[in-house]
Amino acid sequence: MLVAALVSLSACGPRVFEGESAKVIEATELPPPPEPPKVDARVEVTDDKIVIHEKIAFEYDAAKIQRVSHDLLAEVAQVILDNPRIELIRVEGHASAEGEADHNLELSQRRAEAVRAHLVKKGGVPEARLEAEGFGEDRPIADNETEEGRGQNRRVEFVIVRQAYTETRTITDPSTGLSRVETEDKVD
Numbered sequence: 001m002l003v004a005a006l007v008s009l010s011a012c013g014p015r016v017f018e019g020e021s022a023k024v025i026e027a028t029e030l031p032p033p034p035e036p037p038k039v040d041a042r043v044e045v046t047d048d049k050i051v052i053h054e055k056i057a058f059e060y061d062a063a064k065i066q067r068v069s070h071d072l073l074a075e076v077a078q079v080i081l082d083n084p085r086i087e088l089i090r091v092e093g094h095a096s097a098e099g100e101a102d103h104n105l106e107l108s109q110r111r112a113e114a115v116r117a118h119l120v121k122k123g124g125v126p127e128a129r130l131e132a133e134g135f136g137e138d139r140p141i142a143d144n145e146t147e148e149g150r151g152q153n154r155r156v157e158f159v160i161v162r163q164a165y166t167e168t169r170t171i172t173d174p175s176t177g178l179s180r181v182e183t184e185d186k187v188d
Contacts, residue, residue, distance in 0.1 A: 043075045050079055050089065050158035056115060063110035065118055073115065076158065077123025086129070087187065088162040091116045093134040094141075096150035101136060109134025115156050131161070163188055 042053050056073065057066040065073070080086060093108030093115075112132035119125040142149035164187050172179045 042072055043079050045079060045083060045086070048160050050076060050086075050160065052076060052156075052158070055154075056156045058111055058114075061107065063107065063114040065114055070118075070122070073118050074123060077119050077125050080119070080123075080125050080129065085164045086160055087164060088128075088160075089130055090159045090161050091119075091130060091132045092157040092159055093132070094139055094153060094155050094157065095135075095137050096153040097137040097140070097144035098150060105134055105136030105138075107134070108136050111156065 040053065044051050044053075052072060054069075054072055056069045058064060059066060080089065091112045093110075093112035095104035095108045097104070109132070112134050116130045116132040119130060120127050137144070137153070140149075140153045141155075142152035144150055144153060164185060167184045167186050168181060170179050170181050
């Protein structure tokens, strides 16, 4: 009986006891807990690319991927595996305009190949879904006259070359006014 009374009292809000009687104190509602901060995705799929919001780090003047980028590449691999409609991705290597153009072209090719190999070996991405191509300094996205610009030009991009999609169209019969939806699977 005492337990039941305590349970029923606890359901009504806080109480202060004075002698043998209890006073109910009006309970104020606690605000909801704050939502955890939204974390921007490091990897996202757009219409024509898999965009990474961090750079892949390589050893200086080499095609060896630094360990700090392994988690990022694991996320890239998971995005590829989670999107089977993306059939072919070109891993593109790009360089700044520092040094010899031939060296930059060769280094960007080796880096693109290193990323491709990492995604296959460590990420489980089927080889047939990836190709690698180095462009050297031929496709800058920033000014090569500043260190910040050169840093932006040194990058790896993931370009969607071929993907499956479904085209949907509504056809209306002019004589009856009735509509029907047709779908067709395509590859682009």
